[in-house]
Amino acid sequence: xxxxxxxxxxxxxxGTEIIRGLNLTxxxxxxxxxxxxxxxxxSTLSYILAGREDYEVTEGDILYNGESILGMDPAExxxxxxxLAFQYPMEIPGVATMEFLKVALNEQRKARGExxxxxxxxIARVKDAAGSLNMDMGMLKRPLNVGFSGGEKKRAxxxxxxxxxxxxxxxxxxxSGLDIDALKIVAEGVNSLxxxxxxxxxxxxxxxxxxxxxxxxxxxxxxGQVIKSGDKSLALELEANGYAGVIGEAA
Amino acid sequence: MNVHAxxxxxxxxxxLIEAFGERLGALPGDSExxxxxxxxxxxxxxxxxxxxxxxxxxxxxxxxLSKVPEFDATSSAKALDPLLEGSGVVTLVNGxxxxxxxxxxxxxxxxxxxxxxxxxxxxxxxxxGRDDAIGAINAAFVADGIALxxxxxxELEKAVELQNLQxxxxxxxxxxxxxxxxxxxxxxxxxxGEGAGLASSVSQLQVGDGAExxxxxxxxQPETAQHLAQFKAVIGKDAKLTLFVMNAGGKLVRxxxxxxxxxxxxxxxxxxxxxLAGDSHTDVTMVLDHAVPHTGSVEVVRNVVTGKAHGVFQxxxxxxxxxxxxxxxxxxxxxxxxxxxxxxTKPELEIFADDVACxxxxxxxxxxxxxxxxxxxxxVTEKTARGLLVKAFxxxxxxxxxxxxxxxxxxARLDAWFATHG
Numbered sequence: 001x002x003x004x005x006x007x008x009x010x011x012x013x014x015g016t017e018i019i020r021g022l023n024l025t026x027x028x029x030x031x032x033x034x035x036x037x038x039x040x041x042x043s044t045l046s047y048i049l050a051g052r053e054d055y056e057v058t059e060g061d062i063l064y065n066g067e068s069i070l071g072m073d074p075a076e077x078x079x080x081x082x083x084l085a086f087q088y089p090m091e092i093p094g095v096a097t098m099e100f101l102k103v104a105l106n107e108q109r110k111a112r113g114e115x116x117x118x119x120x121x122x123i124a125r126v127k128d129a130a131g132s133l134n135m136d137m138g139m140l141k142r143p144l145n146v147g148f149s150g151g152e153k154k155r156a157x158x159x160x161x162x163x164x165x166x167x168x169x170x171x172x173x174x175x176s177g178l179d180i181d182a183l184k185i186v187a188e189g190v191n192s193l194x195x196x197x198x199x200x201x202x203x204x205x206x207x208x209x210x211x212x213x214x215x216x217x218x219x220x221x222x223x224g225q226v227i228k229s230g231d232k233s234l235a236l237e238l239e240a241n242g243y244a245g246v247i248g249e250a251a
Numbered sequence: 252m253n254v255h256a257x258x259x260x261x262x263x264x265x266x267l268i269e270a271f272g273e274r275l276g277a278l279p280g281d282s283e284x285x286x287x288x289x290x291x292x293x294x295x296x297x298x299x300x301x302x303x304x305x306x307x308x309x310x311x312x313x314x315x316l317s318k319v320p321e322f323d324a325t326s327s328a329k330a331l332d333p334l335l336e337g338s339g340v341v342t343l344v345n346g347x348x349x350x351x352x353x354x355x356x357x358x359x360x361x362x363x364x365x366x367x368x369x370x371x372x373x374x375x376x377x378x379x380g381r382d383d384a385i386g387a388i389n390a391a392f393v394a395d396g397i398a399l400x401x402x403x404x405x406e407l408e409k410a411v412e413l414q415n416l417q418x419x420x421x422x423x424x425x426x427x428x429x430x431x432x433x434x435x436x437x438x439x440x441x442x443x444g445e446g447a448g449l450a451s452s453v454s455q456l457q458v459g460d461g462a463e464x465x466x467x468x469x470x471x472q473p474e475t476a477q478h479l480a481q482f483k484a485v486i487g488k489d490a491k492l493t494l495f496v497m498n499a500g501g502k503l504v505r506x507x508x509x510x511x512x513x514x515x516x517x518x519x520x521x522x523x524x525x526x527l528a529g530d531s532h533t534d535v536t537m538v539l540d541h542a543v544p545h546t547g548s549v550e551v552v553r554n555v556v557t558g559k560a561h562g563v564f565q566x567x568x569x570x571x572x573x574x575x576x577x578x579x580x581x582x583x584x585x586x587x588x589x590x591x592x593x594x595x596t597k598p599e600l601e602i603f604a605d606d607v608a609c610x611x612x613x614x615x616x617x618x619x620x621x622x623x624x625x626x627x628x629x630x631v632t633e634k635t636a637r638g639l640l641v642k643a644f645x646x647x648x649x650x651x652x653x654x655x656x657x658x659x660x661x662x663a664r665l666d667a668w669f670a671t672h673g
Contacts, residue, residue: 050628053620078630090625094643094650100626103639108630143643160629 001065001199002026002168008059008224009048018044020224021060026168026217029196033210033235034203036221037243042203043087045221046172049201050084051077064168078104079111081167085157085174092144097156100144101126105163129162133189150177158189169193170201175209187212207239220246260298266319267295270421271391274322278394281370291378291390299384306382309563309595310534315503316477319449323420328445331414334469334660335439338412346422347395357405357434363396363425372398375427375455385479385507389423389451396425403431403459410437413454417476419446425453432459432487437657440468440482443500447475453483460487460514466494467657469664472501474529481507488514495652496523497661498533499668508537512546522652523552524645526665527560527592528672534563539579541570544604547578553645554585556592557672565597566611572603581611586618586644638669 002025009019018041026032036042048055049062051074061068069077092100106116117125130137133155145153154174161169171190175183190200190213202213210218210232218234219226220243227250228234238246260268271292280288299316300307326345333340339354348362366372376393378386397413413426422444430436440454450472458464472478478501486492498504512519519539527533539548554562564583585594598611618640626636642665649661 050624052624052628073633074624074627075630075632075636078628084628086625086628090621092622092625092640092643094645094647095626095639100629100631100639103635104626104629104631107632107635111630111632164629 001028002201003063004060005063006060007048007057007062009044009055009057012054012056018055018224019048022221022225024219024226026199026201028199030217031194031200031202031213031215033215033218034201034221035205035218035235035238040221041224042221043172046084046170046201046203049082049170050074075107076111078164078166079108083161083164083166083169085154085161085169085171087172087174087176089145089153089157091146091148093146095144097140097142097144098126101140101160101163104160108164125163129159132162132192133159134185135159151179151182154178154186155182155189158186162189162193167197168199168201170203172203173205174202175204175206183209184212207235210235222247222250261313263316263319264295264299264313267388268292270319270322274392278392279364279368281368281373283370283373284367284376287373287376288391291376291387294378294381294387295384295391300382304382306536306565307384309565309597310505310532312384312505315532318447318477320420320447323418326418326420326446328416328418330416331441331443333410333412333439334441334467334664335410335412335437335656338410338439340412340414341397341399342414342416343396343424344416345418345420346424348397354411355407355409357402358407358411359400359402361398363398363427364394366398367393372427379509385451385481385505386453388479389425389453389481392421392423392451393425393453394423397427399426399428401428401430401434401436403433405431405434405436407434407436410439412439412441414441414443415450415452417444417446417448417450417472419444419448421449423451425455427455429457430459430462430464433461434459435463437465438467440466442468442470442478442480443472444476446473449477451479453481456482456484456492458484458486458490458492461489462487463491464493465652465654465657466492467661468494468496468506469661470496470498470500470504470506471664472504474500474502474531476501477503479505481509483509485511485513486517486519489516490514491518491520493520493652494522495649495661496521496535497526497664498524498535499526499664501533502531504531504533506535508535510537511540511542512548513542515543515545517546519546519548521548521550521552522648523550523564524648524665525552525554525562525564526645526668526672527554527556527562528558530559532561534565536563536565538567539569541568541574541577541579543571544573544575544577546574548580550581551648551651552583553648554583554594555588555641555645556585556594557588559589559591561592562594563596565599567599567601568609570600570602570604570607570609574604575606577604577607577609579607579609583613584644585615586641587615588618588641642669
């Protein structure tokens with residue numbers, strides 16, 4: 001589903017290279033965990049997948065279902081099924097959450113040549129998704145993410161994911177700022193979406209999240225490259241011994 | 252003899268002076284009213300204000316008032332559905348009262364023409380000084396308008412909408428509203444019309460002790476119209492005035508807001524939205540006087556500038572010597588969406604009391620890149636995402652009005668503007 005080939009990317013503004021020859025393949029149905037120390041390029045990778053303009057790809061390619069997405073803007077990528085759950089979701093004053101969800105859902109449908117959802121159907125879907133995440137509908141009347149606690153923001157991200165039903169879900173440190181109860185709810189939300197035609201890229205620092213969202217593969221990112229890949233036991237090894245051993249091995 | 256050499260008159264000044272000669276016979280008024288009209292036209296003969304007059308620095312009226320159309324008694328404009336459903340509507344078309352309004356209990360209405368004819372309105376035609384070009388133009392020509400009295404202790408269930416529709420020619424009206432003590436009212440001032448008219452409109456509001464008034468000005472003139480407006484209010488003891496001003500049209504617009512917070516314990520709130528497009532020029536100029544102790548005010552103006560539009564906000568707060576414990580805050584935020592657009596803002600605080608809290612701030616920004624990315628990452632196209640963010644920027648100010656019916660109605664006017672300018 002996702003093939004990243006020899007990817008090199010830098011910050012557009014100052015030219016700092018962050019991703020330095022990254023290779024990664026994720027198959028449909030797979031949950032791939034990306035781990036790595038601070039500054040290894042994990043968040044940058046998530047932004048590049050979503051199409052953020054602040055980064056420039058200088059070499060290599062990203063293929064999604066066999067086609068390059070480098071020429072697509074963030075909205076086109078989203079409509080084709082790529083979703084990024086942000087580490088720090090933006091607060092956007094003045095944009096009502098419900099209105100935003102409706103516009104996003106219908107714009108994606110439009111891009112795929114589908115009819116807009118009936119308002120009653122839309123509300124039913126939101127209620128259903130919110131209920132499963134223990135979210136209060138009153139919260140969704142507020143401006144997007146404004147005044148939401150850290151945990152509420154993360155739940156709101158998963159709510160959007162459940163509504164939009166993407167095919168490639170990138171979760172950027174979704175566990176940060178969550179207490180254990182919220183973590184379980186969020187993890188259940190993610191697990192409920194696992195299916196044979198959907199892939200996940202779960203970016204995290206800690207093994208903790210991976211106890212709840214069990215990965216098929218684990219990849220260690222360091223200095224903009226995948227330096228080691230393995231199965232879920234690799235995450236346990238990292239938890240026990242830290243990154244130093246793996247980094248030493250690679251060097 | 253004037254000490255200054257009389258400048259050569261511009262075509263607009265000449266047209267105004269000639270129009271006065273032609274209109275004189277048709278203008279209502281006793282001898283005092285007519286004397287005030289005479290002195291008003293004398294002020295115009297001395298020349299319209301230029302950028303050398305400080306309060307007109309960003310709006311050189313002499314240069315910008317390009318064309319003065321003739322009066323056209325036969326032209327008309329179509330009435331609008333009221334902004335708030337169920338409102339009692341008073342309509343002015345082409346400068347005169349049209350029809351007989353049906354208003355609720357406790358509200359009495361008279362055409363202003365009657366009060367001009369019998370002279371009872373004469374003193375109210377006084378201008379505030381040499382800079383008062385709008386007051387002068389209006390005093391010279393005003394032939395009709397609305398006089399509204401809301402009796403003491405009236406709680407108006409339905410809003411009253413004052414609809415002023417220009418019809419391509421010249422129109423000059425006044426809307427005078429007295430809200431009795433302890434009353435509550437929502438007044439909508441609609442400024443609209445058809446064609447390249449020149450409209451002057453002066454609103455005069457008295458808020459009685461303990462009264463609470465929400466006054467909404469919605470200006471949606473055609474993009475060819477010239478609109479000169481003034482809103483003057485005096486706020487009594489323990490009273491509250493919330494003024495909302497939306498400018499979403501017109502080629503040349505000047506909206507003056509002159510408010511005197513005159514009773515202790517009173518509060519003034521101004522929220523403004525200016526949506527500027529094309530090569531229009533829109534100026535909101537406020538002079539706010541805190542004249543007594545223990546009063547408060549907050550002014551927030553949000554501007555969206557597109558095309559080659561030029562916007563102006565001048566906000567002057569005078570805190571008088573005895574007005575201790577005044578709490579006044581002012582903010583002007585502009586979203587500049589084009590390279591050719593321009594916004595000028597000038598806050599002024601003049602404080603003679605020593606125990607006050609006053610502040611002001613002004614920002615000019617573009618659309619936030621992070622916000623745009625977030626919306627687009629959910630599949631919202633760039634155009635729609637930009638539209639949402641621009642609307643959000645101004646909708647925030649509207650939402651502060653809290654009343655759901657008002658918020659929805661004003662957001663519908665926003666949507667109407669974005670539909671043609673988005």
